[in-house]
Amino acid sequence: MGSRAANAMLSRAQRIKSKLQSALEASLLEIDDVSHRHAGHAAVRASGSAGETHFNVKVVSAKFDGKTLVNRHRMVYDALTDELQSGLHALSIVAKTPQEIAKK
Template sequence: MGVKDAITEKLTLALAPLELEVADDSDRHLGHSGWREGGETHFTVKVVSNAFAGKSRVERHRMVNAALADELAGRVHALAINARAPGE
């Protein structure tokens, strides 16, 4: 399973999102720190979930980071997060 698929699966299980977009931005970081041959190092995640209701931006990011701890400790070098509750 690729990193993008693993991110999608883990966020789906952890947050039951109403909307989820996972974009591999690695090609835009060629030659930058953390980039590796084959990509799958830099991602942008946009997620809308009821789990974020009443949570601060920092709390939401921590929830995403916790769900993706293995990926962040391994191949993923950078993760941009846009986490919203429904209606935001």
Template sequence: MMGSRGTSAVLSRAARMRQKLQSSLEASALDIEDVSYQHAGHAAVKDNANETHFNIKVISPKFEGQSLVKRHRMVYDLLTDELNSGLHAISIVAKTPTESGS
């Protein structure tokens, strides 16, 4: 049986992003949509790479009192490794539980 270290290499980018965002932001809702197919052939996407473009919707109590820019920065900071290894673009909707009506 593999330990948690051995499994990270085989997880999809979406699964890795989900783990990072869920644990760090304590998200009450998290939706990650791979929209890479919409960008196939895009100049910045090399060698028909996949898992390059995502839409992320996250609801987190950690966003309370944070500006929209600060919320986006929190998400980008958590995904630095992914952005440095082929993730090209993310669209972020970041709300607090109060803002989402949750």
């Protein structure tokens, strides 16, 4: 089975996790599917997607060091371009460096 076919068998949450881990080498990565909270939204119905449209993402990565919040979010969106083009409607992103997490 090719990697594309194998990837298609994974849930969107699993694909998001895999793509973000690969791109950002995350030391912490939490993916929470909150699609059920948005099931009636017009944009979700229009996308034709059967669920898995809205996610909360928490990523801790050293690759965010020195980057603005906008650039960190851009890095996440860039890693998930395929998902955004295939029914992923919205992300809520928390993007921190390991140092920022350690301060808490």
